[in-house]
Amino acid sequence: MDPLLVMSLIKVESNFKEDAVSRAGAVGLMQLMPKTAAWICERAGISGEIDITSPVDNIVIGIEYLRYLINLYDGNIDLALRAYNAGPARVDSQNVIAKEYLLKIKSYYRIYRLLYFWVR
Template identity: 55%
Template structure:
């Protein structure tokens, strides 16, 4: 019986690691400062489930689901001219830069910044319920990442 319980426990742990990957962690770590890279991993999990070529019905692109118009604006504002929103590494750079910009915009309030990342700053008040559900998922996945990868955070 103990062997069966141990086997089931190990299977569950492996499934969690499989469902919560750390692909691109080095790129995220390099570009996320001062934010916790594991928070960005949770954001990527929610936004695209790590599908590099993900395109939302609204037209958001890539791992971090960056809108093309936002990417164009970011390229100019932050001198990221050579960035390609379709390239996974560039998508992470654009997405993390945008989240850090939102952090400044919302006085370092990570909850507001994350909700604005999802619905857009101009839609935050009108789509608050949707944004709050998104924030809940990010926080849940962030907790899971912190448990699974406690040595990385």
């Protein structure tokens, strides 16, 4: 997983605030819904005591979820990111909010690729 893409996603989702909580109930750096986090842990075989408010656990589970979505959409990062934001059942290419969300992530991704060119 590209760490700069993950950083861009975190920037847009929580602005790097590890205690962020959305109105919908998503928590942490990667703004995971508790049910989604539990499902992805079960699916990925992540066992033991998981705390999605922990930055490390939140990022590990968020990356697993993003990986799942990228695979679900046959490597289409744009669709995977839209699904990360709206949920796979609500991915709609005409959704204005999803377009703005995607533009923000791509903008930060470009910036991070310039700033951290040595990461790749």
